[in-house]
Amino acid sequence: MRNSASYLVVAAALLALFSSVVYANDPSSVQDFCVAAKNPNAAVFVNGLFCKDPKLVVAEDFYLAGFNKAGIIKSVQGSLVTPANVAQIPGLNTLGISLVRIDYAPRGINPPHTHPRATEVLVVLEGSLNVGFVTSNPDNKLITKVLHKGDVFVFPIGLIHFQFNAGHIPAVAIAALSSQNPGVITISNALFGSKPSIDDDVLAKAFQVDKKVVNFIQSKF
Known part of the structure; x- marks a missing residue:
């Protein structure tokens, strides 16, 4: 009985230690870095934006018009990314989600990039896309797929990925990202x-x- 009681005490201690380690982790950041301010009066609000008085909230705080309209593609890569994040929709603040619309000219590419703070789920609305991502070291395996209208593909957080319109007609995709400010x-x-x-x-x-x-x-x- 004494040995059993000792085992229970040790198990409880290990569980408490494990729990303290788990809950000691910092929450995920939505910005690249936060330099400690020596003067508190010079500090800024850390995570996102200051919150509006709930009594003053209106529908427009959660609304963005014109996401169905294609923009003018001027980049040499032949693509245009139109964001719908907390900068465009104030109501997204602290909700951990955002959208982008991506327009691709024929042979246009959204070049290899990463989102340091978000996983991306992309759906093709028009045309077709050759997409892919590369796994981390040491394998660096390319996971790639040709997507057509209505197809969905996932790019895991932090991994390098791309989309290429190999066709001869414009393509359009919408992507959801698991951060109000995913970064790129x-x-x-x-x-x-x-x-x-x-x-x-x-x-x-x-x-x-x-x-x-x-x-x-x-x-x-």
């Missing part, structure tokens, strides 16, 4: 268009190419 890091922009520039020795070594190639690519950004 376009890989080519981040590596070759950073300010200040990443040292070309670093990029030449990383991509195993001559520095002249790196300089040429950087000139495009």
